[in-house]
Amino acid sequence: MIEQAREMRQGVSLSGDRNQCAECGELFNSVYSFEKHRTGTIGVYQGIDARRCMDLSEMRILGMVKNAAGFWVTERLTAQGIEQRNEAFVMRETGETAAADPSRVLRHL
Structure with missing residues (x-):
């Protein structure tokens, strides 16, 4: 399994909280999601x-x-979750709400 994990990591960018399980080789968007897959x-x-x-x-x-x-x-992520994430991003980056300038809202899926 570890050999598989090493092979899968090639060409994959792991930054921030993203990680890869050394046991199964699956990729996780956060430590929280990684921990959730362990039982x-x-x-x-x-x-x-x-x-x-x-x-x-x-x-x-x-x-x-x-x-x-x-x-x-x-x-x-639900549509409401995407809106909330985008609002938080705009607030963090600009200090203003997305409602003040709707064109600044990012659309991530």
Whole structure:
């Protein structure tokens, strides 16, 4: 599995909070989404409580999805969530609300 993870990392930009699981090779948009894909008890290596990566179907059952860049996120962003994120970005960058100048709102999917 670790060889697979090393191969997948080539050509992928990991910056900020983005990361790749050394066990399964999946890419995650945040440490939070990475931690969400791990299950079992830390320090247990065998048996039903062993610490492991969830498989793809288990992650999907929890509502996790891949974003447009191919990184797992904890949930799909709603239209309202996108608006809130854009508003926060504009406020952080300019100190003004997006409503003051709607053309400044970013449209990320």
